Amino acid sequence: MSIYVHNGFMNSLQTLEPVVEASCCVPSAKPAMSAEVAQQRALIFKALADPNRLRLLSIVKAGESGEACVCDLTEPLDLGQPTVSHHLKILVEAGLLRREKRGTWAYYSLVPGALEQAAGLLATL
């Protein structure tokens, strides 16, 4: 930072002011996003930051019934079943998807309003 340069032994320089580059710009008065809030919000975007997860959300959303099971998600993504399960878990933990198990199958659907809320995070940065 150094607002003023070293005037250590050159005290007579003080009359030669304004050395000063002052500051390059006005620092913001308003408090920025806290580290904690930032960390929390980043979790949502981390979940969205993978192309395969975006496609998963897209497929689930596009489905007639608004839900899809893992078996229908594995093929279009060309990924192994464990990998798809892993991505789904991340989306659930991010609060974007919810999981409902019926019989042998697990159905995933969008959490209502979750995407809108995520979008809202960007508006209120």
Place this chain on the structure above:
Amino acid sequence: MSIYVHNGFMNSLQTLEPVVEASCCVPSAKPAMSAEVAQQRALIFKALADPNRLRLLSIVKAGESGEACVCDLTEPLDLGQPTVSHHLKILVEAGLLRREKRGTWAYYSLVPGALEQAAGLLATL
């Protein structure tokens, strides 16, 4: 939803009705997001998927002048200058920030509409 559960009354059970594994659910008719589009969109969210970058955006946005230089961004994040430069570069490449060099300093400001556009990506999944 379940396609086959109660078929009227259970009288058909006598016939040992094909307990249909059929399919667990109807696959979506609509085409999902392509791999290419998904990859591109993920880039935006990757840029947003780091708490320090969210804070950078927040600080830049909060600034009186709508811009900030690196020297004002290093301290509040408690990160080294090279690291801040690195994050800023990622935000610029994602199309979220723009960089203008004036004299010795580099000023970063939000690309107008960029955040709104990113939010829009979520609405049109």
Place this chain on the structure above:
DNA sequence: CATCTATATCGATCAATGTCAATCTATGTG
């Protein structure tokens, strides 16, 4: 109970990412 099937979890591997110290570049200024 034995078995099959859909899904989840585990362990390993390899690529991507965040961070820093050191260095380089560009724009000053004396």
Place this chain on the structure above:
DNA sequence: CACATAGATTGACATTGATCGATATAGATG
């Protein structure tokens, strides 16, 4: 030119993350 400063770039290192094969679990079936 010599030197100082703001910022970018490079290289190394540690951590995270995506993926897969193998295995575990849970519900359905026989």
